Amino acid sequence: MKIRTLLGMSIITAALFSGCGIPQEKYDADMANLQKLVDETRASNETLEGTLQQMKADRTALETEIAALQGQLEKLTDERDANAAAVEKAKARIALFKDMLIKFKAMQDSGKIKIKIVNNKMVVEMASEILFPSGSEKLSKDGKSALSDVAEVLATIDDRSFQVAGHTDNKPISSSKFKSNWELSAARAVSVVEHLIEQGMRSENLSAAGYADTQPVSSNETSTGRAQNRRIEIVLLPNLDELPDLSSLEKMVN
Secondary structure (H helix, E strand, O other): OHHHHHHHHHHHHHHHHHHOOOOHHHHHHHHHHHHHHHHHHHHHHHHHHHHHHHHHHHHHHHHHHHHHHHHHHHHHHHHHHHHHHHHHHHHHHHHHHHHHHHHHHHHHHHOOOEEEEEOOEEEEEEEHHHHOOOOOOOOOHHHHHHHHHHHHHHOOOOOOOEEEEEEOOOOOOOOOOOOOHHHHHHHHHHHHHHHHHHOOOOHHHEEEEEOOOOOOOOOOOOHHHHHHHOEEEEEEOOOHHHOOOOHHHHHHHO
């Protein structure tokens, strides 16, 4: 708009100059000045237009950066909340373990059970000699009594699952009832599960597994070591929300 105005003024000025008998030299000088003004104004306008476009581009870039920063902030907030929740769950889990240790202290002191932490899981270990006659899966009277005391504590934990694991030494079993230590260890685990259910534990919170002699805790070269390997373990299993998040591996398995 400003350039059009200047051009109009130059035409009018030229007409006036030509009508008033102004010398050609002055006319040419004035026209040159006007043309210079027009050129400067056009250049200034182009500069302003370029500046405006750059400002628009800068604004778009800033808006994109702000959106990215907002996304990072939301992610950090979610991670903070998740970490806080994980800390609270860890505290609750430790409190549960401490409470169990206190309740099991008398049994542990008497030698009926042994409490261990294995792979970040609490394990209640009981020697097979306390629970079963040699080569049998039938619980002894003393074994039932000891398991009843254990069940009394475990039954108070409603939101946890337990695996009863049977273990043997490496001496092959020679029995018409059991073809191998695998069968003996599994049968003993099932017997323990059945007794725990009879004592009030929920069946859906229990499972049984036989490991034979595959997970020794001592040497099988001595009678003492073999006795330690013959055992029942009641493992306090982690809840699903305590397990690592494997969602990032879904694409690999699908």
